[in-house]
Amino acid sequence: MMPADAPADEAGLPLYEVIYRTLRHQIVDGALPAGLVIGETALARAFQSSRIPAGAALKRLEDEGLLTRFGGRGLMVGDDAATAPLRRDLIEAGLRLPETRMLEPRTRNRRAAIYPEVEHIVACCLPYGRFQLNESLLAEHYGVSRTVAHEVLTRLDRAGLVTQDTNQRWYAGPLTPALMHEHFEMRWLLEPLALELAWPSLDRSDLRRKRERILGVQSGRRDAGRLERLEHDLHVDTVLKCDNHQLHLAIHRSQLPLIAMHDTFLMHPDTDEMLAEHLEVFDCLIAGEPRKAQRALEQHLKRSLGPNMERLSSRERLAPIRPVPFLIAIG
Incomplete structure (x- = not known):
């Protein structure tokens, strides 16, 4: 308990x-x-x-x-x-x-301990091109066995972030415009449905706190961390409260490749529009109008495609990639 x-x-x-x-x-x-x-x-x-x-x-x-x-x-x-x-x-x-x-103090599974960070790092590299993931360097970087490193890469494969070629090498990327369009299309089709299923379990006081965070960012200091938190508030902590595990997995799989776009919010003029759209979704939920919230969420995701395509087409406008020894750029 x-x-x-x-x-x-x-x-x-x-x-x-x-x-x-x-x-x-x-x-x-x-x-x-x-x-x-x-x-x-x-x-x-x-x-x-x-x-x-x-x-x-x-x-x-x-x-x-x-x-x-x-x-x-x-x-x-x-x-x-x-x-x-x-x-x-x-x-x-x-x-x-x-x-x-x-x-119940116990040693947690090492794979589970390092996986979220590796997943985030790999997802963030996708817009920058094609990368090889070196299993030995991954194991050395995190101080784990090759077996654990292999399990992490296998899980990334199941999440759709990496693939393994015939020579048993692991690769990630690139995120192309066509793939980005497909991921956004999956999101605007599925996230409103997930929000409908999540609606009965949403807590009004929690929704109000999330709304207040948006207002705080609108009127105060903006940084990539705060903006990414607002994304997490809506698209993860709210939308993915649905009980349908398969729907949750499908949406998460299409959200992951778009993580790198979060750090570019401050360099793009659509930030104010994004904040207003998030606010509209929460206002509808707080007012007890889930159908309106679903429509607002769908329109928000459809509108977001254009600015993200623009960011992807100009890599120099993306935030610098985080260098790690196990991720090797190959073009």
Whole structure:
């Protein structure tokens, strides 16, 4: 049984996601004080994990603007680097662990621990051309066995992100205009349906919080992390609350190759339009009008195709790719 203040049911989630959700929930609701320093080692110790999933969770929270660097070791809760750092034991400072982690400490599957980060890295490379994924370098980079690295690549294959040629080499990309059109078409056909199925389980107070985040970005500071969080709020945390697992997988498969586009929001003039469209979907849901929300979501995705095609056609306008040793550009 999970505590009442836990963010979500963690059954089946990779440890990286459990740590991320736990911290995000407790930072947003104020349980963890502003200025609290969270380091990779201390966080891994609290969750009885390795540093890899702890580090991946911290990186995602930093990208979202919930943690900030301050010149010392670790990251600090909040987005104000001028806040005085607070160095305390995480549990003493208010960190509440999911009950299952306190009662059943165990070593998590290494594949599950590193997969989300590898998936994100590979998805982000697709618009930049064709890449080879080196299994040995992947294993070395994450400190795992070749068997675990192979399992990660096999899962990426099932997700549609990589393919294996006749020589047993793994390749990713490129994301072509034709493929992008197909992915967007899948999304505008399926996401409104998923939203219809998710509607009965959506919480109005949660929808209002998501709406407030949009308003905050409209009137305040904008960065890629905050904009990507708004994308996640609508297209993952809301749309993918549907109970149909196969529908969930199909949509996720078409969302993944478009992740790299998120970092280019700040360099494209359609950001205001995107924010207004997200706001319209949440306004309809909060007003109890799911059909209108479905139509608004469909129109938002159809309109988004054009600007994303434009970004794809001009690679120099894309954000710089994250260099990793296991991803080798081949043209």
